Amino acid sequence: MRSTYLFTSESVSEGHPDKVSDQISDAIVDLLLSKDPEARVACETLTTTQRVVLAGELRCKGVYENGAWVDGALEEIEQTVRRTVREIGYEQDGFHWETLTFENHLHGQSAHIAQGVDASGNKDEGAGDQGIMFGFACDETPDLMPATIDYSHKILQRLATDRKSGAAPFLEPDAKSQVTLRYRDGKPVAATAIVVSTQHAPGYDEGAKEAELKDYVKGVVAEILPEGFLSDETRWHINPTGTFVIGGPDGDAGLTGRKIIVDTYGGASPHGGGAFSGKDPTKVDRSAAYISRYLAKNIVAAGIARRCTIQLSYAIGVSEPLSLYVDTHGTGTVGDERIEDAIRSIDKLGGLTPRGIRTHLKLNKPIYRRSAAYGHFGRAAEGDHFPWERTDLADDLKAALA
Missing domain, CATH: 3.30.300.10 (GMP Synthetase; Chain A, domain 3)
Structure with missing residues (x-):
């Protein structure tokens, strides 16, 4: 390993369109496992302007049996989707939990996949895929994680907490962060660049309101990073494109499984390529x-x-x-x-x-x-x-x- 270098990781908030999709997919996994601990689920989610689409396969007692939906199951799945979007915080004209169009294209699990995975006779349960x-x-951190991804996550978690509590009412759900640290002798010692892009209420892209937003973000970052990491040499990029009012699935389509590096180690480790969310x-x-x-x-x-x-x-x-x-x-x-x-x-x-x-x-x-x-x-x-x-x-x- 090099002893002195710069390294960067990014995170995205719960309101990022890909993360909205991940959370919906995992909310469906949780719903089915709550009905049947041996449920089989592979749920993909597409989010876009005023629309959520589910696709994939499942096998679950009390939900989908003998090739058909159990009474009330379809309604419960839709309620789970809408509740997830509401909890994230989307009540916007372009994406609203109550008025979005919902499509469910989930269907029964392939029998050919099931025969490989299920235990039978002297055969133990097999892996669900290669x-x-x-x-x-x-x-590097008390969480035993790479510092760059750890701090990137914590910055956005704090923004979400303040948005939901009302401490930062000008924030909207969609956001991204990126932290670049200088490593010396293999240890992080300083932040050389901080990037935070956050969806905001109208008007917070100019004048005193823009300054309020940027000062707030800088204060959050200062509380998250270790003392001494920030200095006059740290480069700041807060909403560098300017206005960020249109965001979330209204600003860009989201898909399950597109943030696998954010989900894991921020690029500090290899990745096998498989996503997590939506899978039992x-x-x-x-x-x-x-x-x-x-x-x-x-x-x-x-x-x-x-x-x-x-x-x-x-x-x-x-x-x-x-x-x-x-x-x-x-x-x-x-x-x-x-x-x-x-x-x-x-x-x-x-x-x-x-x-x-x-x-x-x-x-x-x-x-x-x-x-x-x-x-x-x-x-x-x-x-x-x-x-x-x-x-x-x-x-x-x-x-x-x-």
């Missing part, structure tokens, strides 16, 4: 990415390494992973091969099979809507939510390496 998944952790936990795009983060975070939390990347790979219909790869980037206290062996030796992980992952992390619960904005990683494990952020495997890893 693919490679990565997990990452580092000691039999899909290893989601569950294996979560267990990879869990393993990497516990390795760093245990003091075994300061930086760790993990890769897992799967074949559709096959339960055991095809490969496990650990890279501690020269920061490990033991060899990476020994860490791989230690992971394989921990029985409670269930051999990293899809069933083992779902069981260990307790993923068959309606916990996903909250993960669909501001990153799936670096969040506080709280109740049933974000179980992959717990560090309860650290002692097991240390014991296996003793």
